[in-house]
Amino acid sequence: MMIVCSSMQAAAGELGKYPNTTIGFVHVDDVVLCHVLAMEDARASGRLICSCDVAHWSEILGSLRERYPQYPIPTECSAQKRDDRPHRMDTGKIRALGFPPFLSVQQMFDDCIKSFQDKGLLP
Structure with a gap:
C-alpha cells in the first residue's frame, strides 16, 4: 500500500523529495498469481519471494x-540516507513452481497510473 500511495503522491506532485532508497517492486497481478499458484501447488512450501x-x-x-x-514528478532526492545498496531477490522457488515471467516495473507503473486516471485520482 505504501508504494501505491507514494506512487500517486509522486505523480500528483505531493511527495516533495523522493526517498533515497532501493526497494523491490512487483505488479499486483503477479502477487495474486503467486498466491494462487502457492495455494494450488502441493510443492509450495516456506517463503516464496515475488x-x-x-x-x-x-x-x-x-x-x-x-x-x-x-505530471509534476519529484526530481529531488531526500538527503536522508536509507538502504540504497544494490541487491537482488531470489525468485527461484516460485519460478520452479512454473511461475511465468514477471510483469515489468514499467508495466506495473503504467497500469498503476492508468488505474489512478480511471478512478479520477489523476487527470
Whole structure:
C-alpha cells in the first residue's frame, strides 16, 4: 500500500523529495498469481519471494518523468540516507513452481497510473 500511495503522491506532485532508497517492486497481478499458484501447488512450501526487480527511486521516477511529462514528478532526492545498496531477490522457488515471467516495473507503473486516471485520482 505504501508504494501505491507514494506512487500517486509522486505523480500528483505531493511527495516533495523522493526517498533515497532501493526497494523491490512487483505488479499486483503477479502477487495474486503467486498466491494462487502457492495455494494450488502441493510443492509450495516456506517463503516464496515475488519480486520482478529492485531499483532506486531515482530510476523509477526518472522513467515516470519521461513517460508522463504531464505530471509534476519529484526530481529531488531526500538527503536522508536509507538502504540504497544494490541487491537482488531470489525468485527461484516460485519460478520452479512454473511461475511465468514477471510483469515489468514499467508495466506495473503504467497500469498503476492508468488505474489512478480511471478512478479520477489523476487527470
